[in-house]
Amino acid sequence: SATVTIAIRYNDPIFIPSGFTPNNDGMNDVFRITHLKYTKLVDFSIYNKWGQLIFQTSDISKGWDGTFEGTPQDIGVYKYLIITSQADGSNHTYTGDVTLIR
Numbered sequence: 001s002a003t004v005t006i007a008i009r010y011n012d013p014i015f016i017p018s019g020f021t022p023n024n025d026g027m028n029d030v031f032r033i034t035h036l037k038y039t040k041l042v043d044f045s046i047y048n049k050w051g052q053l054i055f056q057t058s059d060i061s062k063g064w065d066g067t068f069e070g071t072p073q074d075i076g077v078y079k080y081l082i083i084t085s086q087a088d089g090s091n092h093t094y095t096g097d098v099t100l101i102r
Contacts, residue, residue: 014039014084019099022066031098032063033082042083042091046098049076066100075102 013035020031033044046055046064054068066073082094 014082014094016080016082016094016096017098019101020066021101022072023102030063030065031080031100033060036060036084038087039092040085042085043081044083045081047079047081048073049078051079054078066102072102073100075100 014033015035016033017028017031020028022029031046033041041058041060044055044057044063045053048054048068054073055064057063077097077099080094080096080098084092084094086092
């Protein structure tokens with residue numbers, strides 16, 4: 001007989017880009033979160049410099065395309081808030097800045 005121990009890491013780091021270029025060239029056009037293998041996206045929100053919520057989703061397949069209500073937003077720095085839920089029931093909160101470059 002034999003014994004095998006398997007350790008599963010549920011807290012792999014997510015990848016959050018520091019900038020994106022929504023210029024329809026097919027590269028970096030959408031600010032999105034990746035590498036969520038064992039993690040559920042609870043909330044992904046983007047705020048402008050006045051603190052106004054301009055994008056929000058809990059769907060991992062969606063990301064911010066640099067618009068608000070169909071209007072392209074200005075070049076600049078925007079705040080994000082990301083909340084994820086781990087398989088063990090714990091939540092992680094990430095906050096930071098993303099730069100929109102046109």
